[in-house]
Amino acid sequence: MTVVYNRVALIGLGLIASSMAHAMRQAGLVGSIVGHAKSAETRAAALELFCDEVFETAAEAVKGADLVVLCVPVGAMGTIAAEISAHLALGATVTDVGSVKRAVVDAVQPYIPEGVHFIPGHPLAGTEYSGPRSGFATLFKNRWWLLTPLEGADEAATQRLRGLLEAIGANVDVMDIEHHDLVLAVVSHTPHLIAYTMVGVADHMRRVSEQEVIKYSASGFRDFTRIAASDPTMWRDVFLTNKDAVLDILGRFAEELFVLQRAIRMGDGEHLHAYFTRTRAIRRGIIEAGQDTSAPDFGRTAPAAGGGGEGKE
Amino acid sequence: MTVVYNRVALIGLGLIASSMAHAMRQAGLVGSIVGHAKSAETRAAALELFCDEVFETAAEAVKGADLVVLCVPVGAMGTIAAEISAHLALGATVTDVGSVKRAVVDAVQPYIPEGVHFIPGHPLAGTEYSGPRSGFATLFKNRWWLLTPLEGADEAATQRLRGLLEAIGANVDVMDIEHHDLVLAVVSHTPHLIAYTMVGVADHMRRVSEQEVIKYSASGFRDFTRIAASDPTMWRDVFLTNKDAVLDILGRFAEELFVLQRAIRMGDGEHLHAYFTRTRAIRRGIIEAGQDTSAPDFGRTAPAAGGGGEGKE
Numbered sequence: 138m139t140v141v142y143n144r145v146a147l148i149g150l151g152l153i154a155s156s157m158a159h160a161m162r163q164a165g166l167v168g169s170i171v172g173h174a175k176s177a178e179t180r181a182a183a184l185e186l187f188c189d190e191v192f193e194t195a196a197e198a199v200k201g202a203d204l205v206v207l208c209v210p211v212g213a214m215g216t217i218a219a220e221i222s223a224h225l226a227l228g229a230t231v232t233d234v235g236s237v238k239r240a241v242v243d244a245v246q247p248y249i250p251e252g253v254h255f256i257p258g259h260p261l262a263g264t265e266y267s268g269p270r271s272g273f274a275t276l277f278k279n280r281w282w283l284l285t286p287l288e289g290a291d292e293a294a295t296q297r298l299r300g301l302l303e304a305i306g307a308n309v310d311v312m313d314i315e316h317h318d319l320v321l322a323v324v325s326h327t328p329h330l331i332a333y334t335m336v337g338v339a340d341h342m343r344r345v346s347e348q349e350v351i352k353y354s355a356s357g358f359r360d361f362t363r364i365a366a367s368d369p370t371m372w373r374d375v376f377l378t379n380k381d382a383v384l385d386i387l388g389r390f391a392e393e394l395f396v397l398q399r400a401i402r403m404g405d406g407e408h409l410h411a412y413f414t415r416t417r418a419i420r421r422g423i424i425e426a427g428q429d430t431s432a433p434d435f436g437r438t439a440p441a442a443g444g445g446g447e448g449k450e
Numbered sequence: 451m452t453v454v455y456n457r458v459a460l461i462g463l464g465l466i467a468s469s470m471a472h473a474m475r476q477a478g479l480v481g482s483i484v485g486h487a488k489s490a491e492t493r494a495a496a497l498e499l500f501c502d503e504v505f506e507t508a509a510e511a512v513k514g515a516d517l518v519v520l521c522v523p524v525g526a527m528g529t530i531a532a533e534i535s536a537h538l539a540l541g542a543t544v545t546d547v548g549s550v551k552r553a554v555v556d557a558v559q560p561y562i563p564e565g566v567h568f569i570p571g572h573p574l575a576g577t578e579y580s581g582p583r584s585g586f587a588t589l590f591k592n593r594w595w596l597l598t599p600l601e602g603a604d605e606a607a608t609q610r611l612r613g614l615l616e617a618i619g620a621n622v623d624v625m626d627i628e629h630h631d632l633v634l635a636v637v638s639h640t641p642h643l644i645a646y647t648m649v650g651v652a653d654h655m656r657r658v659s660e661q662e663v664i665k666y667s668a669s670g671f672r673d674f675t676r677i678a679a680s681d682p683t684m685w686r687d688v689f690l691t692n693k694d695a696v697l698d699i700l701g702r703f704a705e706e707l708f709v710l711q712r713a714i715r716m717g718d719g720e721h722l723h724a725y726f727t728r729t730r731a732i733r734r735g736i737i738e739a740g741q742d743t744s745a746p747d748f749g750r751t752a753p754a755a756g757g758g759g760e761g762k763e
Contacts, residue, residue: 265745325669356638433577
């Protein structure tokens with residue numbers, strides 16, 4: 138592989154930044170990787186694992202970088218942009234990995250100087266873990282990375298970024314900003330809120346103990362808990378900044394749920410059966426498109442014998 | 451292992467029955483395994499894969515069996531019980547694997563003759579697949595199998611059944627019938643309904659294409675689609691027969707969701723952050739209890755390169 142960027146500055150050093158660093162380094166795509174995180178502990182871990190140099194401020198970190206990747210929670214993007222604005226190198230590309238795009242563009246764009254290219258992005262990849270030790274080089278393999286370039290964006294800069302992302306395994310699509318935020322509200326943001334809610338309901342029940350919820354979770358509930366274990370700060374910011382689209386989809390969700398609830402109350406088995414049959418087809422489509430494994434139960438292996446029998450220790 | 455039952459009759463030959471058969475046979479726990487299913491195709495598959503003999507009627511299948519396992523959807527249990535009633539052997543044990551227990555007990559118990567032991571049961575194990583070819587011997591390994599024996603149940607018969615279930619890898623718990631139905635409404639039935647609903651919402655959206663939903667599903671949505679790919683008949687019956695508990699939990703779910711929805715609308719980040727932090731702890735408990743893998747993203751492997759780039763063909 139040829140070097141695509143000489144110096145990459147990662148601002149925020151969690152799951153996405155650390156995975157990018159591992160992937161870029163393994164493929165020999167970049168000269169050096171530098172970084173900034175607020176926490177000294179995070180900086181130390183990044184220096185140990187994947188950064189050539191770390192800095193106490195974002196402003197120092199971006200100096201001389203030809204690619205700057207903003208990997209902080211969506212709500213922190215504006216502050217970071219203001220901080221780095223005067224220190225960005227002429228001709229540099231700034232991108233971000235935020236799950237919401239309109240709010241990030243509005244927060245960051247005003248701070249991008251003439252001669253610097255801002256190309257907003259969003260990798261649809263992650264796990265329920267966070268922090269600099271959670272990254273791995275294959276996180277983006279065959280995952281979508283959406284770019285939402287602004288009007289008049291520099292074509293060469295966009296192609297260069299796209300080349301890097303494809304070289305670390307991602308499939309790149311270009312999308313309109315508003316459409317991105319709506320699509321993500323459907324496939325990601327609302328499902329996360331619903332998972333959080335269901336886990337919260339179980340947590341609040343008095344007649345069913347937490348111990349029971351945990352013991353018997355394999356019957357469906359545990360899949361919700363994985364999603365509901367995602368980073369609280371990241372998700373708070375997503376819901377606050379993609380408010381309109383999320384409220385729109387939540388409204389539709391509540392309507393559909395009430396229709397099914399009514400069918401249960403009225404004993405309308407035909408309605409339920411027809412609904413449950415249609416949803417099966419979507420699963421088939423996802424597997425055919427290579428976006429999930431067809432192995433039963435995600436191919437999870439049975440947990441170690443005895444563990445389930447012991448409960449919490 | 452010693453033989454626990456001489457002749458086991460499996461009524462209904464889907465995922466649970468086929469997994470039981472494979473597990474019992476591998477461990478040498480039973481003399482012979484016979485079965486009945488409505489469909490000739492299913493009977494042929496079962497005969498090929500795990501049954502010594504199959505029968506066109508449930509009545510023939512149960513003759514001479516010392517263990518009868520009812521593995522049909524909850525809504526079909528009563529009809530089957532009426533059919534087999536006069537053909538059950540004296541001293542035989544009848545159990546079932548239905549996900550709802552009050553409705554099964556009410557439907558089956560009246561048909562259990564004097565001298566036959568009815569011990570209702572429910573294995574908390576499954577995958578999103580169904581049918582006689584979907585079973586495998588380790589399905590119950592370290593999974594809970596709940597028994598809800600009736601008042602005055604024969605202790606020796608209960609212990610014998612328990613011995614079989616433990617020998618195929620399950621952890622057995624005894625539970626009160628009504629409590630079972632409430633616990634399952636929380637950890638299984640309501641999560642399934644919610645997953646079906648979310649997939650339905652995505653299916654109905656006009657502004658987001660099905661193609662987009664499928665392509666970008668890795669961002670959270672695809673976990674819901676696995677659950678929403680479960681057997682429609684089985685789940686229709688669950689909701690119709692555990693109506694009260696499911697409606698109770700759905701009511702609580704809607705309340706909680708509205709509170710979070712309001713927090714989003716009002717921009718109450720503190721409320722959201724606190725809520726999302728609490729739900730993380732439950733996930734930790736499930737992993738510590740050995741009821742799920744701690745591997746990121748369930749340990750799913752990345753799908754084959756290229757698949758995601760092609761979409762549906």
